[in-house]
Amino acid sequence: MVAVQRMTDRQGVSLLSFLLVFSPVMILLMSMAIDGLSTVATYRRALGLADVAARAGAATLSYRGGGRAVDTGWACFNAQLALCTSANCTALSATCTADESSVTVSVELEPPRMLRGPFAVGPQRVRATITAEPRSGIAAED
Amino acid sequence: MRSRRGLSELIGTLIALPLIIAAIGATVYFGRGFYLRAALEDTASVGARWASTSLSGQQGCAQALEAMRRTLRGYYIDPAGARITVRAEEVWGRGLFARVSVSYRLDQRSVPIFGPLLGSPTVSVSYATPIDQFNARHGEEGWSQCSG
Numbered sequence: 001m002v003a004v005q006r007m008t009d010r011q012g013v014s015l016l017s018f019l020l021v022f023s024p025v026m027i028l029l030m031s032m033a034i035d036g037l038s039t040v041a042t043y044r045r046a047l048g049l050a051d052v053a054a055r056a057g058a059a060t061l062s063y064r065g066g067g068r069a070v071d072t073g074w075a076c077f078n079a080q081l082a083l084c085t086s087a088n089c090t091a092l093s094a095t096c097t098a099d100e101s102s103v104t105v106s107v108e109l110e111p112p113r114m115l116r117g118p119f120a121v122g123p124q125r126v127r128a129t130i131t132a133e134p135r136s137g138i139a140a141e142d
Numbered sequence: 143m144r145s146r147r148g149l150s151e152l153i154g155t156l157i158a159l160p161l162i163i164a165a166i167g168a169t170v171y172f173g174r175g176f177y178l179r180a181a182l183e184d185t186a187s188v189g190a191r192w193a194s195t196s197l198s199g200q201q202g203c204a205q206a207l208e209a210m211r212r213t214l215r216g217y218y219i220d221p222a223g224a225r226i227t228v229r230a231e232e233v234w235g236r237g238l239f240a241r242v243s244v245s246y247r248l249d250q251r252s253v254p255i256f257g258p259l260l261g262s263p264t265v266s267v268s269y270a271t272p273i274d275q276f277n278a279r280h281g282e283e284g285w286s287q288c289s290g
Contacts, residue, residue: 048187
């Protein structure tokens with residue numbers, strides 16, 4: 001009878017220790033997988049926003065470049081306008097550089113995360129950079 | 143004694159099983175959600191690109207719709223279940239903005255634990271892209287809107 005009791009206790013301890021070790025590991029792995037997917041989705045968002053903004057800026061370059069001096073500040077203003085019309089500007093940080101032939105927009109976003117600190121997977125912020133050039137053939141105001 | 147040991151293992155399995163199912167359920171639920179989110183981001187971005195790369199105001203919307211449907215198919219998502227709209231917004235002095243939106247209701251009912259608990263979400267993504275009147279001739283013939 002005593003032997004049976006000991007065996008049951010051992011099983012109980014074994015089960016408890018298994019759950020104590022196994023549950024956090026499982027939750028950790030699950031959170032890592034979800035955080036990884038969240039990072040990918042956020043990167044796609046940053047890429048899309050940078051794409052829209054850079055093309056908006058480049059379209060302005062082609063317009064302003066039609067026989068006039070190229071106004072790179074105007075191109076970046078329009079890139080920012082496109083960015084802020086597509087997304088909440090306060091939740092992202094973006095940089096824009098423009099020259100006579102291209103506009104480069106870089107968008108940085110913070111992906112939603114389940115894990116923080118030492119367990120965090122991947123970058124804390126994702127950055128996407130797109131360079132766009134004016135479309136050929138429509139380079140002048142007509 | 144053997145039957146007691148078997149009973150103990152059974153109880154252990156019964157306790158661990160819901161945890162395992164919950165972990166799998168959470169991964170599947172959020173995994174599917176984020177996969178859809180990434181796919182819709184790509185789809186809307188492609189739509190925005192195609193909506194603004196047409197000289198004709200009539201063609202821009204139609205080609206954006208077609209490109210978005212193809213992109214969704216590329217992600218193995220049925221375009222028939224997606225709600226796609228391309229409409230014009232007047233926020234610009236020199237043309238208009240095409241607002242490209244795509245939303246999809248993700249059926250999560252079959253996902254264990256989290257499906258019935260959190261329900262089936264509708265994921266929506268939208269981009270606004272400028273259509274310059276000097277780069278498109280929509281001013282002459284108008285810029286048509288569409289949905290699908």
